[in-house]
Amino acid sequence: MSAARQILALNRFEGGDKAGFEAGLQERLARREATFGAASVLFYEQPIEMVRGHGVHLYDAAGAEYLDMYNNVPSVGHSHPHVVSAIAAQAARLNIHTRYLTRPVEDYATRLLAQFPAPLTNLVMTCTGSESNDLAMRIAKAVTGAGGFIVTRAAYHGNTETVTAISPSSFTAAAAAAHVRLISAPAASGDVAGQFVAELRAAIADLQASGIGFAALVVDSIFSSDGIFADPAGFLQPALDAVHEAGGLFIADEVQPGFGRTGMMWGFARHGLVPDIVTMGKPMGNGFPMGGVVTRPEFLARFCQETGYFNTFGGNPVAAAAGEAVLDVIEEEGLIENAAATGALLQEGLLGLQKEFARIGGVRGAGLFLGLDFCDPDSGAPDQPMASHVINVLRQKFILIGAAGLYGHTLKIRPPLCFRPLHAGWFLERLREVLRAA
Amino acid sequence: MSAARQILALNRFEGGDKAGFEAGLQERLARREATFGAASVLFYEQPIEMVRGHGVHLYDAAGAEYLDMYNNVPSVGHSHPHVVSAIAAQAARLNIHTRYLTRPVEDYATRLLAQFPAPLTNLVMTCTGSESNDLAMRIAKAVTGAGGFIVTRAAYHGNTETVTAISPSSFTAAAAAAHVRLISAPAASGDVAGQFVAELRAAIADLQASGIGFAALVVDSIFSSDGIFADPAGFLQPALDAVHEAGGLFIADEVQPGFGRTGMMWGFARHGLVPDIVTMGKPMGNGFPMGGVVTRPEFLARFCQETGYFNTFGGNPVAAAAGEAVLDVIEEEGLIENAAATGALLQEGLLGLQKEFARIGGVRGAGLFLGLDFCDPDSGAPDQPMASHVINVLRQKFILIGAAGLYGHTLKIRPPLCFRPLHAGWFLERLREVLRAA
Numbered sequence: 001m002s003a004a005r006q007i008l009a010l011n012r013f014e015g016g017d018k019a020g021f022e023a024g025l026q027e028r029l030a031r032r033e034a035t036f037g038a039a040s041v042l043f044y045e046q047p048i049e050m051v052r053g054h055g056v057h058l059y060d061a062a063g064a065e066y067l068d069m070y071n072n073v074p075s076v077g078h079s080h081p082h083v084v085s086a087i088a089a090q091a092a093r094l095n096i097h098t099r100y101l102t103r104p105v106e107d108y109a110t111r112l113l114a115q116f117p118a119p120l121t122n123l124v125m126t127c128t129g130s131e132s133n134d135l136a137m138r139i140a141k142a143v144t145g146a147g148g149f150i151v152t153r154a155a156y157h158g159n160t161e162t163v164t165a166i167s168p169s170s171f172t173a174a175a176a177a178a179h180v181r182l183i184s185a186p187a188a189s190g191d192v193a194g195q196f197v198a199e200l201r202a203a204i205a206d207l208q209a210s211g212i213g214f215a216a217l218v219v220d221s222i223f224s225s226d227g228i229f230a231d232p233a234g235f236l237q238p239a240l241d242a243v244h245e246a247g248g249l250f251i252a253d254e255v256q257p258g259f260g261r262t263g264m265m266w267g268f269a270r271h272g273l274v275p276d277i278v279t280m281g282k283p284m285g286n287g288f289p290m291g292g293v294v295t296r297p298e299f300l301a302r303f304c305q306e307t308g309y310f311n312t313f314g315g316n317p318v319a320a321a322a323g324e325a326v327l328d329v330i331e332e333e334g335l336i337e338n339a340a341a342t343g344a345l346l347q348e349g350l351l352g353l354q355k356e357f358a359r360i361g362g363v364r365g366a367g368l369f370l371g372l373d374f375c376d377p378d379s380g381a382p383d384q385p386m387a388s389h390v391i392n393v394l395r396q397k398f399i400l401i402g403a404a405g406l407y408g409h410t411l412k413i414r415p416p417l418c419f420r421p422l423h424a425g426w427f428l429e430r431l432r433e434v435l436r437a438a
Numbered sequence: 439m440s441a442a443r444q445i446l447a448l449n450r451f452e453g454g455d456k457a458g459f460e461a462g463l464q465e466r467l468a469r470r471e472a473t474f475g476a477a478s479v480l481f482y483e484q485p486i487e488m489v490r491g492h493g494v495h496l497y498d499a500a501g502a503e504y505l506d507m508y509n510n511v512p513s514v515g516h517s518h519p520h521v522v523s524a525i526a527a528q529a530a531r532l533n534i535h536t537r538y539l540t541r542p543v544e545d546y547a548t549r550l551l552a553q554f555p556a557p558l559t560n561l562v563m564t565c566t567g568s569e570s571n572d573l574a575m576r577i578a579k580a581v582t583g584a585g586g587f588i589v590t591r592a593a594y595h596g597n598t599e600t601v602t603a604i605s606p607s608s609f610t611a612a613a614a615a616a617h618v619r620l621i622s623a624p625a626a627s628g629d630v631a632g633q634f635v636a637e638l639r640a641a642i643a644d645l646q647a648s649g650i651g652f653a654a655l656v657v658d659s660i661f662s663s664d665g666i667f668a669d670p671a672g673f674l675q676p677a678l679d680a681v682h683e684a685g686g687l688f689i690a691d692e693v694q695p696g697f698g699r700t701g702m703m704w705g706f707a708r709h710g711l712v713p714d715i716v717t718m719g720k721p722m723g724n725g726f727p728m729g730g731v732v733t734r735p736e737f738l739a740r741f742c743q744e745t746g747y748f749n750t751f752g753g754n755p756v757a758a759a760a761g762e763a764v765l766d767v768i769e770e771e772g773l774i775e776n777a778a779a780t781g782a783l784l785q786e787g788l789l790g791l792q793k794e795f796a797r798i799g800g801v802r803g804a805g806l807f808l809g810l811d812f813c814d815p816d817s818g819a820p821d822q823p824m825a826s827h828v829i830n831v832l833r834q835k836f837i838l839i840g841a842a843g844l845y846g847h848t849l850k851i852r853p854p855l856c857f858r859p860l861h862a863g864w865f866l867e868r869l870r871e872v873l874r875a876a
Contacts, residue, residue, distance in 0.1 A: 028539055035547040037560035038739035044539055049539035055530045071534065073750060079530050088526035092492045092517050095725035096509065097611055099480055101466055101487035109473040122475035127565045127727045128751055134598045159749055160572045162599040170746040282750060287533035289565045289727040289751035301476035308608040309477055311597055312511060312567055312720060313727035 018374060021046070040437060043402075045392050056416050057424055058400065067423060069415045071399040072369075075259055075283030076329040078420040083286045083325040092155035092322035098125070098315040099193040108320035110241065115265055117274045122300045124293045125315035128254035129281020130158030132291040135309070137162055137216065138279045139295060140249045142303040143276075146213025150203045153182045154406040156225040157218055157253055158281075164216055169225045179212050185226035186235060187393055188362055193235040197242050204246045216277075217251040220389070221267035227405030228364055228371030228412065230262065236271035249299075255281035255291075256369070260330050260417055262369030263340030270366060286329075289313070320386025335417040340366035346413070357435045359386060361409075370413040371404065382407035390434055393431040397430045442620055459484070481840075483830050491516025494854050494861055496838065505861060507839040507853045508800055510807075513697055513721030516858040520761040521724045522719040528759035536563070536753040546758035549765060553703055555712045558737045563753035567693035567719020568596030570729040573747070574715045575600055575654065577733060578687045580741040584651025588641045591620045592844040594654055594663040595691055596719075604656055607663045617650050618658035622828045623844065624673060635680050642684045654687040654715075659705035660695040663746045664717040665843030666802055666809030666850065669845065670698065674709035679707030687737075693719035693729075694807070698768050701805030708804060724767075726760035727751070773855040777805035784808060784851070784862040795873045797824060799847075808851040809842065810848065820845035828872055 018029050029047070032040050048066075052059040055077040068078070071300040076083065090104060098105060109123050126132045141147055149166050152158065156169040157158045164170050165177050176182055181203035186192050200217065207214045223229040223368060243250045252275035257267025261283070268275050276299065281291040291314075301310070313319070330336060347365060350372055361375025361382075374386040387403045390411065394401050404412040415423070456467050467485070477668025486504075490497040493515040496504045506516070514521065528542060528672050534701050536543060547561050564570045579585060587604050589595065594607040602608050616621055619641035624630050638655065645652045659674060661667040681688045690713035697707025699721070706713050714737065719729040729752075741747070749756070768774060785803060788810055799820075812824040816830040825841045830848065832839050842850040853861070 028544065031544055031805075033550065033558065034538070035544065035551055035561055036536070036753075037735045039560070039562050041748065042539065047539055048536055049541070049809055050532055051541070052503070054536065060533070060539075073535070074533065079533065083529070084526065084529045087529055088522065091522045091525055092519070094488055094496075095510070095512065095517065096491065096496070097490055098474070098478075100496075101470070101480065101485055103489070106466065106473065110469065119474065122477075123473055124477050128569070128749075129564070130749075131568065131598065138599050151813055159747055160569065160598045160600060161576050164745060172744055172746070204639075242701070284547070285758070287529070287751070287753070287754065289757070295489065297475045304476035305600060306610055309597055310479065310611070311566075311568075313725070315474075316727075318725065320816035 008338060011167045013423065016055045023089060032141060033157045041071055044395050045114070046071060046395070048395070049340055050326070052104065056419050064398055066398045067427060068401055069103065069413055069427060071229065071400070072256065072261065072414045073282045073287050075261070075288050075417050076326055076333070076335060079415050080286060082329055083288075083322055086321040086325035087105055087288055087318055095316050097312055097319045102317045104317040104320040105315050110322045111324065112292070116278065116294055119274065119296050120278060120294045122295055122297045124300065124309070124311070125319065126291040126311050127289050127313045128158070128291045128292065129253070129279065130160050130163050130282055131311065131314070132255070132279035132293050133157045133159045133163045133218070133251075133253060135293050136279045137166070137218070137252050138300055138307070139303040140216035140251060141294070142217045142306050143299050144213065144248060146248070147179045148207035148210070148212040148216040149179060150181045150200060150207070150212045150214070152219065152223060152226050154185065154226045155218070155220065157220070175242050178210070181207055185223050186229040188364060193226065193238050195236040196235065199244050200239050204242065204248065204379050207244070214246050214248040216251045217243050218251040218253055220253040220256050221271060222366065222369050224256040224260055224412070225404050226371070227373070227410040228369060230270065230364060230366035230369075234272050236268070240273045245426045249276040251275065251279065253279050255279060259283040259326065260336040260339050261369050263343055263412060263415075265336060284326065285319055285322035287319050288319055290319040290323060329380045330417070331357055336422070339417050342421055342424055343367040343370065346424040346428070349424060353428065353432060353435065356432070359383060359435070359438075368415055368417055368419055372411040373405070374409050374411070382409035384408040387411060387436070389438065390431070393434045394430060395436070439681070442591045482833050484833070486833070495762070495855050502836055504726050504836045504838050507837055507851055507865060508839070509854065510694065510699065510852045511720045511725050513699070513855050514724050514764055514773060515854050517821060518724060518767055520727075520767050521760055524759040524763035525726055526758055528650070533754050535750055535758045540755045542755040542758040542762070543753050544613060546762045549762065550730070554716065555730055557712065557734050558716060558732045560733055560735045561758065562738065562747070562749070564729040564731065564749050565727050565751045566596070566729045567691070567717060568598050569749065569752070570599050570693070570717035570719055570731045571595045571601045571656070571691060572598045573731050574689050574717045575604070575656070576745070577715060577731070577737055577741040578654035578689060580744050581737050582651065582653045584686070585617045585655040586619065586620060586645035586648070586650040586652045587617060588619045588638060588645070588652070588655045590623045590657065590661060592664045593625065593656070593658065595658070607768045616648070619645055623661050626667065626802060630670060631676050634673065635676040638677050639680050642686065646684070652684050652688045654684040655681050656689040656691055658691045658694050659709060660700055660804065660807050662694040662850070663820040663842050665811070665848040666807060668708065668804035669803060671708045672710050674706070675711050687714040689713065689715045689717065691717050693717060697721040697764065698774040698777050699771065699805055699807050700853075701774060701781055722764065723757055724764050725758035726757055728757040728761060741841060755861060768855070769858065776858070777855050780857055780859055780862055781805040781808065781861055784866070787862060787866040791873065792872060794870070795876075797873070803851070806853055806855055806857055810849040810851065811843070812847050812849070820847035822846040822876065825849060827876065828869070831872045834869060837865060837868055
């Protein structure tokens with residue numbers, strides 16, 4: 001079983017279990033299977049019907065309130081009224097593509113680009129993180145003339161055919177395609193930078209020797225699906241140097257860490273580096289489907305010589321209005337500062353639990369993106385069943401959480417950024433209850 | 439110069455022309471170039487800033503009203519209040535992915551699937567037509583075990599790397615990749631079915647002989663970027679038979695003809711055939727970014743064995759609400775019937791103009807998707823400069839229109855579906871004025 005299947009299996013509802021459910025739920029599940037077929041995947045042993053969201057909370061059909069520790073798309077809070085009204089107002093006024101001038105799009109592009117270091121001055125708006133990474137890879141190939149990509153072993157970068165090839169967490173077969181090399185996720189301790197760059201250099205050399213050549217390293221700088229690795233800050237800098245020495249590009253996939261998640265605007269900023277291409281998605285519009293690619297003008301120009309690129313929905317003024325409202329809320333509500341401060345408090349609480357419970361093998365992360373490993377207290381081996389157990393018991397306690405990592409044994413703690421100390425306290429208490437009873 | 443560049447060049451604003459513009463517009467264009475770089479493409483010799491849309495009209499920054507004969511994304515009308523309020527209400531309530539149960543998504547899936555013939559009972563929701571075609575191609579490869587695709591010579595199916603390979607209208611190089619075969623667009627007259635299927639069979643044989651094998655024929659059944667070919671109804675049936683004889687799949691790309699455009703719900707229905715996979719995009723949410731793939735359960739299951747597929751924004755309840763509202767409006771306002779009736783009236787008017795003006799070489803189409811060729815009256819050769827002239831003069835007369843076709847000489851007439859006889863009359867009068875003065 002590959003990493004992907006392990007991670008999916010953690011939360012996946014399997015049809016065979018449904019005999020015990022009440023008739024209404026059984027009927028709903030049967031209808032879902034009949035319409036969405038084999039592509040239907042639901043969270044939890046007992047799936048939840050959601051009807052409403054607000055801030056850090058989701059509400060099910062029976063009115064129960066869940067504390068959301070998982071969803072990073074509604075990053076400034078579920079159904080944030082400022083974002084909702086921006087979408088509603090712009091949708092009522094104008095929704096059109098970018099071949100006419102529209103001020104919302106120009107204003108948003110200017111404001112977003114001001115968040116990037118100097119050489120990154122061009123923006124292409126897309127609809128999803130997948131479209132963004134698909135485009136970034138093609139830009140890298142056009143610029144370098146090479147075809148090889150390097151990613152971490154449990155990486156996820158999106159769902160197009162091109163991007164699935166660099167998303168081993170979606171593989172069902174064990175092997176990557178010939179143009180892709182997998183390297184280990186960063187170590188949790190020791191010489192993190194040195195180990196990472198050593199594997200990277202070997203992979204680059206291997207791609208070069210193969211004749212495929214080295215186009216780009218693609219990293220989600222918080223290593224979300226690998227199990228969340230943030231420290232020590234700066235450890236990716238030698239990787240950037242190695243990439244540039246080899247004539248390749250560094251693609252920072254900010255779909256997960258971007259827009260304040262780690263207590264800074266961008267995940268790459270934690271490493272003090274300037275990527276060649278930055279890709280964005282999920283939190284960009286707080287759920288309005290939008291993504292983006294930011295790069296150097298000369299790289300974009302090189303790509304545009306090779307192919308005509310147009311994205312119908314990309315850069316529509318409703319997306320721009322949603323994106324602008326997200327930036328407003330991040331600033332006005334101090335969400336980056338909150339991610340840093342509340343994230344630190346939460347991490348401290350989790351480290352406290354680690355002293356109390358031997359089966360917690362590690363606590364890592366930055367801002368409001370934290371990972372907590374469950375391991376066998378004696379052998380230290382990854383304990384995926386324990387992660388699965390905790391997720392399903394927390395669901396009964398009205399807390400939503402998921403798992404990550406190559407072995408699926410890492411709790412992935414990633415609440416909306418309006419998560420406050422009182423929510424952290426509540427979560428820590430419930431987690432302690434679960435661990436005491438386990 | 440490839441087909442793509444010819445089509446783009448028709449409407450593309452080239453930076454060198456801007457010296458004559460007023461300072462405000464110059465500044466806006468400079469800012470756009472600085473932010474969107476080489477990927478920025480604007481319509482018209484003199485670009486337009488749009489600020490508002492309603493029904494079949496767009497309004498520029500000076501308040502001028504344009505009759506929109508071009509935009510098919512706002513298919514039920516620009517900023518339709520029913521769609522806008524559905525989006526606003528659902529965004530205020532809940533916007534989440536499909537791993538929880540949500541009723542809006544289940545209801546929409548059931549309602550949409552009821553529009554398809556029996557074996558097509560599974561739906562995967564995506565965010566764009568590009569994502570839909572990317573997924574459809576991978577399903578076809580998984581099902582057939584083959585890698586080859588056949589498309590028409592000026593086809594456009596989307597912007598991911600995989601889909602760009604079957605979109606020759608985006609190529610800058612003349613040649614298709616090894617796994618892609620290009621066949622001629624349908625003929626405008628004569629043995630349309632016979633010619634089309636003969637080229638198709640040759641391409642299938644060529645793919646099979648190459649060892650790549652034949653996975654699928656991908657057709658936009660109104661042949662939008664090829665220049666709009668609709669007649670005789672049914673001419674694609676022999677193509678379907680040839681595809682199935684060869685063990686391949688027929689992928690109907692309904693991004694252009696779908697949702698009532700041709701006077702029927704689906705473009706493929708005009709040909710009396712049942713595709714193996716149907717893809718949807720642009721008009722599905724009237725501008726809310728959404729797309730979909732409909733296929734047989736066993737095909738989807740086969741694909742899901744090979745790869746994990748999840749689409750974060752795909753199937754969010756706001757998209758479902760938008761999609762549901764679009765179906766409401768299509769039904770309540772009788773837009774399919776209107777597309778058939780007003781489209782027929784418009785086509786009749788254009789055929790009348792053809793008798794009056796020798797430079798009109800042909801008029802074709804179905805419903806509210808019509809093509810009008812400009813040709814040299816003596817030689818019959820495609821007259822692309824005339825199409826470009828007409829487009830830019832109509833813009834001065836506050837009518838928005840574009841071009842299509844391998845030679846870029848075909849006016850692409852594709853207004854929102856709430857286009858009524860009075861709009862047709864107005865357009866025909868303005869077009870006559872332009873042709874008289876030309």
